[in-house]
Amino acid sequence: MRSEGSRPARGAPSMMARTSLAVARQARRFPAVDRSANVSGPGAVAGNPSVAGDSRSTMPNAKNNAGRVLVVDDQPSNLRIISALLSRQGFSVYTAESGEDALQRLQQQLPDLMLLDMMMPGMDGFDLLEELRQNPAWSGVPVVFLTAAHDRDLLLRAFDSGAVDYVTKPFMPEELLARVQAHIGLKLTRDRLERVARERQELVNLVAHDLKNPLTSIFFASDMLITGQTREDRVPRYLQMVRDSAEDALGYIRRYLETQASARSRDALAPSRACLGEMVRWVDQRYALQLEDRGARLRIGSVQEVDVAVDPLVLRQVCENLISNAIKYAPGSDIELSVQPGAPGFRQLRVEDRGPGIPPAQQSSLFTPFFRIGSGDTATDADSTGLGLSLARQIIGASGGDLRYEDREGGGARFILELPEAPA
Structure with missing residues (x-):
């Protein structure tokens, strides 16, 4: 009883x-x-x-x-x-x-x-x-x-x-x-x-993670300006970095709101396209100073002025995730960015470094949500949410593309974005 x-x-x-x-x-x-x-x-x-x-x-x-x-x-x-x-x-x-x-x-x-x-x-x-x-x-x-x-x-x-x-x-x-x-x-x-609670939490995670990259750029540029640790001729570039990063943050928020409104009304977002050449130049402008401050460079390989069927803001998000990961886990290493031919109807955007790479035991979990790459640096690991690569693959997959990892010959990491070409 x-x-x-x-x-x-x-x-x-x-x-x-x-x-x-x-x-x-x-x-x-x-x-x-x-x-x-x-x-x-x-x-x-x-x-x-x-x-x-x-x-x-x-x-x-x-x-x-x-x-x-x-x-x-x-x-x-x-x-x-x-x-x-x-x-x-x-x-x-x-x-x-x-x-x-x-x-x-x-x-x-x-x-x-x-x-x-x-x-x-x-x-x-x-x-x-x-x-x-x-x-x-x-x-x-x-x-x-x-x-x-x-x-x-x-x-x-x-x-x-x-x-x-x-x-x-x-x-x-x-x-x-x-x-x-x-x-x-x-x-x-x-x-x-x-389901609604789960979707809202996923949206919060997505917004929080993707706002972190432009905010990091804002803090970096503002610190250089406030502390006076920069040459006079570079001040306009740091100011431009602050403005561009703030615009990106607002753009992310605006797009999230549009996506939510579209989901509620069952209307699809208008198809869009991004130029890979312009994207490479944007990455160079955004991260060249940050890499230089860390004793590294962004090396630009072959670039093709070709359009892919991906929203430019979405592609920026993914590129920021990959570049910021390379800076974090391969400190001091140059980062190489290039555009290559892919499978028929696709182009590849490659991000490569000469860091330690990904241990084989961790590669199968690399794109799992909340998985953190063990760098051995407690501060670096604590700063990671474990969402970047998982979200990047989801975002690219939703556009019909793919994101994968390869060990680089001679050591290092290579991430390959396989992107569908935009129709002529």
Whole structure:
């Protein structure tokens, strides 16, 4: 029996009260079932009909598209009755005749709701529910017990085990439908809220990471100006770096807002194109002074004035991620930037350095979110979010391109952006 401390607080609405309210609201959607039909027909369970009335009664054939229901019962007749009842209402129904069979079905497809017979031979409903709650992939599936028992302690045990509700046999079709609809509605609402929260967190991570690069350039240039550690003829270049970086930061924010508005309105962003030659010159202008301050240079290899089908601001983001990573993890090394022919219909933008490269053991995780390359420098590792390369690959992939890594001959790292050529 449930302990006294686990009972609802006095004055607080109980689970049963909340469930009853939701069920009552849903039940209004279903018309009364004609119970004048004989319940001893082929749709009823001999000696103990599961449905109080004719399961073949006329229900509205409304397509709820409300989700998937897994029905677990050791009585095939019960499975047929419940499946027919729910299928007529537009639910996707699949069944299992034992707890072990249900575990197999769960591995194939995750339901939005499980209707579970409490007492079955072998693995009963409580044993199966315990398996669900111990598996993180299944623990979020709401379970409604089906039972002929009216014992209070047994029903309390069902709630303590993690069930969200129960239906007693014989049940009324309207009641079962209302409870299924109510609990699936709650489940789908929770899934939507979790998805929105996850997408918002991903957006926050993206904005925070991509604003870091232009802000780093602003801090670098402003420090050089404030401390007076620069030649007079370079002051205009540092001032221009501050302005350009601020414009880039605003541009990123503006594009994020446009992307979100486009997603809400289901309108696609207009196709765009970027010139690789202009992009190489932009990188040179942005990072030449920072590399020089670190005793390194940006070496420009072959450059082709060719357009690729990628948004210029998106390509800037990716280039900033790759260049800033090279500065961070290959300190003192020159960075080489070049444009090369790629696969048919593609051009390559290559970023290379002569640093230590990526250890073979870490290369398989290189583009995994939040993975940090172990540099051995505590300060460098702590400054990394582990999002740069993962976001860069996602951004380029969304444009139809690819980002990959190669060990460089003679030592060092090579990142290759494979970009689709823009149509003529």
